[in-house]
Amino acid sequence: MSLTLNIIGAGRLGRTLGRLWQQRGFFRIQSICNHSPQSAETARNFIGAGSVCDSIGTMENADCWLIATGDRQIAGIAEQLGPRLNDRDNAVVFHCSGALGSEILSPCRPAATASAHPVHSFADPEKSLCNLAGSTVALEGDRSAIELLQRAFTALDCELLTIDSSKKALYHAGSVFACNYLTALMDLSLRTFSAAGIERERALELLKPIVLQTAGNNMAMGPEQSLTGPIARGDVDTVRRQLAALAQTDTQLAQCYRQLGLTCVELARHNQLPGPLAEQLIDLLSEPPR
Ligand SMILES: NC(=O)c1ccc[n+]([C@@H]2O[C@H](COP(=O)([O-])OP(=O)(O)OC[C@H]3O[C@@H](n4cnc5c(N)ncnc54)[C@H](OP(=O)(O)O)[C@@H]3O)[C@@H](O)[C@H]2O)c1
Known part of the structure; x- marks a missing residue:
């Protein structure tokens, strides 16, 4: 059975990855929360799976959480998400920013955290569905999170690069x-x-x-x-x-x-x-x- 993925911020990148993972059967997209419920609904339709939530508090538990808001919102979202995660969940939380490291997700501990930066432009999600394959994804963070994300991005035919967290x-x-x-x-x-x-x-x-x-x-x-x-x-x-x-x-x-x-x-x-x-x-x- 595939792992569940919740997406906070299913914009250009979030909805593209969500649809590809859902289609490949790697993750089952579960809860989607955007700034506005209308935008989350559009993302849900694009992904073809998941249910729209109007706040982080109403999202179901999941194996993995993607925070794909703009970079400026990631720290605040991590603060909101942290209190609802516990060590029994063994959850993985990651973001896709190229500029920020995984340490910004420290409020989400005890979850394993990572950043995964696809070196790709998601300006047009429809096009990215076809041409993300072959792009490199730079990963850093906790080992168990990296291992999961290596498998997740390999399932999308991406190349992988592991980088030292202090060098992000x-x-x-x-x-x-x-x-x-x-x-x-x-x-x-x-x-x-x-x-x-x-x-x-x-x-x-x-x-x-x-x-x-x-x-x-x-x-x-x-x-x-x-x-x-x-x-x-x-x-x-x-x-x-x-x-x-x-x-x-x-x-x-x-x-x-x-x-x-x-x-x-x-x-x-x-x-x-x-x-x-x-x-x-x-x-x-x-x-x-x-
Ligand atoms: N775009 C790229 O080419 C690219 C490439 C590599 C990495 N990245 C990284 O990927 C991440 C997302 O970038 P993007 O270009 O996909 O951004 P985007 O298209 O602007 O989407 C951001 C999404 O975050 C949602 N959001 C904003 N504040 C929120 C909040 N408080 N709670 C819940 N959702 C919230 C927005 O909701 P609304 O739609 O309701 O406003 C929007 O759907 C960033 O970290 C970026 O650095 C992007």
Whole structure:
């Protein structure tokens, strides 16, 4: 007989996982509680199972509890849920935030707690039903909770990654660099093109092939081998001219160019940039000068 799962916050992620687990027969979805009962009803219809509850207090006992509210609500929900769990239940409580660790669920002890972060966008639950398979889920928390969740996500054909609980913030920062900061870099690039008199639409058009190609190269060869451009070539004069032009235009652009340039020098060093050229570039890019 399948284990029972209660969902608090059956939004985009919660309803998608709920439906997939119900369909695969891994969990039987039991009670669903959202902020509004109407939204919980919509989630219930999407999942095709479960009963709607208007408060945590009216939810049945379950083997496993998923708290899939927004990150800001998780601590408060854990406080509300804790008092109704006891050690006879052997329950597992988990959330799916990438930013928060399982320790935020400590009010739910004696239940075993964990976090399980699917590296996937649930923007469109219908699409996620088809393409969640193959996504990686990063797990941390109590061993018994991790073991259950490993089986649960394997049943959805996900890849698994176990991370050290004390490293959760670093794990999440890793994604922020590659995803959110890539977006910030695009904005810096467009601002610089705009200062050069190239309008946004035209700049996006010219960037598209080279940005996608760079992303592909990085995935295939890693950053050291993918770095091209003036720093990789040790072209100190070009870097000096670009830095001067940026400094005259926008101090934030110049600051970012310096910081990221120093990271590029480190990469280029691993790829045969001669030491003396690396030293000149570091002097140029450091602020204040070394
Ligand atoms: N979306 C993603 O791509 C994604 C990816 C990885 C991880 N995650 C994580 O998954 C979790 C959920 O994200 P999401 O995007 O699915 O959020 P979402 O679509 O905004 O859904 C949040 C749900 O929580 C419910 N809720 C809010 N406050 C509540 C309360 N006090 N009691 C009961 N239910 C409450 C909301 O109810 P109403 O509908 O009634 O407002 C809504 O159904 C977050 O921890 C997020 O970090 C999301």
